[in-house]
Amino acid sequence: MTGRNSREIMMWRPPAGWDELSAASRAAYLGQRGMQIPLRPADWDSMEHEQRMAYLNWTQRILHDTPEARAAKWQEYGKELRAWRVLMGWWCLCLLVGLALVWGAGPLGEGLWLRVLITVFVLGGYAMAIFVPMLIARPVPPA
Structure with missing residues (x-):
């Protein structure tokens, strides 16, 4: 040829x-x-x-x-997906700890409205800064 x-x-x-x-x-x-x-x-x-x-x-x-190349792509995808899940779990844990500090015994006293306001702010900020970009950056399986 x-x-x-x-x-x-x-x-x-x-x-x-x-x-x-x-x-x-x-x-x-x-x-x-x-x-x-x-x-x-x-x-x-x-x-x-x-x-x-x-x-x-x-x-x-x-x-x-080749079959070897396809298997390597799937293996790499599995590694990336595990890393993504670990990072997502870490961010969820950080969110839960932050909310536990707000709702637990803290310096806010009995200010329920302040706790609700902080919770809404934290959840909205988390969604916009971490959760949505992480969903966009989730690894896709090979074709």
Whole structure:
């Protein structure tokens, strides 16, 4: 496949069961048949940006989307999700401790309206400063 343009290269379709082959098996398969998928095809300089991205996505899917790579992505996602949950738990614990200080024996005496006002302020501030950004930053599973 060396020296060919991107359309000729992308017309090649992998055999059945290609998705289950490891990176070494894929390289061996291509090597046995004398096929080489270049990083840059012969028409790279004349390609538009969208065509280049389509070609790079195709090579990524054909060469690098192996079961090992997918498992590594899921493992990394699991680590990120655990870290996110720990951080969320930490912030919830801090919120509960702060509210316990407000509602427990504290310097506020019997001022119920002041405790309610502080609680509303703390819950609103927590939601805007911590909870909403943390929900937005939650890790997403790999595609």
